[in-house]
Each structure stands twice: as structure tokens, then as C-alpha cells.
Amino acid sequence: MSRFTPPTPRSRRLGRELRKLRDAKGLTLDDAAKLVRCSPSRLSRIESGEIKPRPGDVMELLVAYGHPIDSEPGASLLVLTRDLKESGWWQRLGALSNRYATFIAYEEEAAELYNFEPTLVPGLLQTERYAREVVAVGRETDGEAIQQLVRARLTRQEVLHRKPKPLRLHAIISEAALCVDVGGPEVMRGQLAHLVELAKLPNVTLQVLRFAAGAHLAASGGLQILTFDKNEPALGYLETLAGELFLEAPRDISRLHQVYDHLRTLAVSPAESVKLIKERAKNA
Incomplete structure (x- = not known):
């Protein structure tokens, strides 16, 4: 074996x-x-x-x-x-950590993904130029690692277009992610325009959590919840300074859903969110 x-x-x-x-x-x-x-x-x-x-x-x-x-x-x-004999594309990229590769493997088979990001645009929604700026931080001298990580991020995005069942993505983005200058005005304008286009997909729902929402339950960081078909248990995923965490216990998953529902209530509607992103793109 x-x-x-x-x-x-x-x-x-x-x-x-x-x-x-x-x-x-x-x-x-x-x-x-x-x-x-x-x-x-x-x-x-x-x-x-x-x-x-x-x-x-x-x-x-x-x-x-x-x-x-x-x-x-x-x-x-x-x-x-x-x-199971078929190996995933992510297993051929040496720059990926074991936990990140594990997350990608789950994401590939997930039916639904709930994602909250406090400071950056979610990876599944990033443009190539934006992604390159993000993954290059701390790796400026390792061009090969940067290239592999950017390739992984772009390949991951194919789940949004897979057939016959694309991943259903619900993403809550902090207003901060629309304001943090990643790569300069041109990169940001392209990224914001990309968000507007992706929001048109029937399987993608975007909401913006405005600064005016005030304090909330996820102030300490982002979170992701993956759900699956065939009664597969849901999976929680958190990225921390100490590394990535997977949560599987029903109690932990229930807590993550509570936090996410709280954020969804505080965030503006999808229509208002797209309008806000368009306005921000004009001023980028």
C-alpha cells in the first residue's frame, strides 16, 4: 500500500x-x-x-x-x-505546503465554499497580476516559487467554471480589501473590474463588509467553510501566522457557520456590493 x-x-x-x-x-x-x-x-x-x-x-x-x-x-x-489513482495537478508543484495542497484537494471536490477575507481579495477571485503581487511578499528572490504559487492560484479558479457542477462560491470581502493598494492603481483597477465580472456568474455571490459595520465576530482573521455532496462532512479552514488550521468537529463547523451568518447579515447586499466595487474602481 x-x-x-x-x-x-x-x-x-x-x-x-x-x-x-x-x-x-x-x-x-x-x-x-x-x-x-x-x-x-x-x-x-x-x-x-x-x-x-x-x-x-x-x-x-x-x-x-x-x-x-x-x-x-x-x-x-x-x-x-x-x-483515487489519479493524482491531482497540485501534487506536481513543489512550492505548495502540505496543508495548502490538502486544502486544494478538498476545494477541487467541494460543492460550496463560504469565504471571508479581512484585507485581501479571495484567491479564487484574484487576477494574475494581483495574485503575483500577493504571493511575492517575502519571496522576492525566489522567482520559481512565485511562479508556481501564481499558477496554483489561477488553476484553482477553474472550479468556478467546471462542468457540469461549478463550485458555488459565497464570498464576503471586507471593504479594506477594496482599499489596500496591491500593485498600484492599474493592478487594482483590473482586479476590481474582475470582481464585477465574476459577480455576474450564477454560482458566485459577493458581499462587501463595509467599515461602517463596526466590530464583528471575525475581527481576528478570515475563514473558509467547504461543504460537499454525498453527505461528506463539512471542513473549516483558517490561515494564521502559525500556519493553516483544518477544523472538522461538528461543534467547530457550527461555530464557523454562526460567525459567517453574522458577517452575511452585517454585509451589504450583493447588488449594493457590486455598485460599491464599481465606484471604488473609478477612484482607484
């Missing part, structure tokens, strides 16, 4: 289904590991989605749990296992 980096909703879904079959059989991790001649820790990582098993490995587990490989649920699990 080989490592699967990073985990994705599909790899976690496979792991959950295999664990259900093991539990239904009344086997502990140690018991099941002995049946298929692997370590309990390796089997645990398969069940958590951290390892991508080969079809043959899943066949062994199905047999050990008493499930034929040519009928359900075995047949569907084998199809899912074969799908």
Missing part, C-alpha cells in the same frame, strides 16, 4: 466505508490487520483517508469482511479505489 498525499473527500469516504464494514464484522483494527497481513497503524491510516490503497488491498479487506467483490458495496468501493 502506498501513501496518498494529500487526503481528499474521496479517500476519506473510502476509508469511512471500509471502517463501517470492519465494525459491522465486529473486528478491531488489530484483528483486521492480522487478517490482511498489515500493521494496525497502516489500516488506521487507510480508514482516515491518509493512505491510498491499491484495488488488490481493498479486495483483501472485502474478503476479510465477508463481502463479495462483484456485488455491492464491494463493487462501488473498488471503483472508488481505482479513481
Whole structure:
């Protein structure tokens, strides 16, 4: 069995289904590991989605749990296992941190994304020139890393146009993001015009949180919530000075939704937001 980096909703879904079959059989991790001649820790990582098993490995587990490989649920699990063999584009970019690559893997499969940014335009909505200015900060002497990070950011944006189901994005942008001068007036005018165009997409909703809204629950930083089809648990993602954090506990996700709903109530309507962005573009 080989490592699967990073985990994705599909790899976690496979792991959950295999664990259900093991539990239904009344086997502990140690018991099941002995049946298929692997370590309990390796089997645990398969069940958590951290390892991508080969079809043959899943066949062994199905047999050990008493499930034929040519009928359900075995047949569907084998199809899912074969799908996992395809590597994501983000795995070929060495400049990406493991956690950022993991986030991209989840974003690729997400159905919906709720995003609040306190000072910058969200990555999915950035122009190439704006993105280059943002990722270059602190990396001015590493042109290759900058190029890879810009490429990653632009490639990520394809989820907004994928078929048949584009990502549904709801983004709340602080008014500060419209005022912070990134790259100079020309870059900012292009970025603001880009926001206006993206707001026309049926799957993109933009709201601006004005300075006049005052203090709010997300004053300490931005947040993202990803939701998925097929009953996959939602995922929270926070970027901090100490690194990226993933939140999965239902209580944490519920809290993030509460904060996001609070921000959505304080922000101006999508129509008012577009009007505000257009006005700001004229003065940039």
C-alpha cells in the first residue's frame, strides 16, 4: 500500500466505508490487520483517508469482511479505489505546503465554499497580476516559487467554471480589501473590474463588509467553510501566522457557520456590493 498525499473527500469516504464494514464484522483494527497481513497503524491510516490503497488491498479487506467483490458495496468501493489513482495537478508543484495542497484537494471536490477575507481579495477571485503581487511578499528572490504559487492560484479558479457542477462560491470581502493598494492603481483597477465580472456568474455571490459595520465576530482573521455532496462532512479552514488550521468537529463547523451568518447579515447586499466595487474602481 502506498501513501496518498494529500487526503481528499474521496479517500476519506473510502476509508469511512471500509471502517463501517470492519465494525459491522465486529473486528478491531488489530484483528483486521492480522487478517490482511498489515500493521494496525497502516489500516488506521487507510480508514482516515491518509493512505491510498491499491484495488488488490481493498479486495483483501472485502474478503476479510465477508463481502463479495462483484456485488455491492464491494463493487462501488473498488471503483472508488481505482479513481483515487489519479493524482491531482497540485501534487506536481513543489512550492505548495502540505496543508495548502490538502486544502486544494478538498476545494477541487467541494460543492460550496463560504469565504471571508479581512484585507485581501479571495484567491479564487484574484487576477494574475494581483495574485503575483500577493504571493511575492517575502519571496522576492525566489522567482520559481512565485511562479508556481501564481499558477496554483489561477488553476484553482477553474472550479468556478467546471462542468457540469461549478463550485458555488459565497464570498464576503471586507471593504479594506477594496482599499489596500496591491500593485498600484492599474493592478487594482483590473482586479476590481474582475470582481464585477465574476459577480455576474450564477454560482458566485459577493458581499462587501463595509467599515461602517463596526466590530464583528471575525475581527481576528478570515475563514473558509467547504461543504460537499454525498453527505461528506463539512471542513473549516483558517490561515494564521502559525500556519493553516483544518477544523472538522461538528461543534467547530457550527461555530464557523454562526460567525459567517453574522458577517452575511452585517454585509451589504450583493447588488449594493457590486455598485460599491464599481465606484471604488473609478477612484482607484
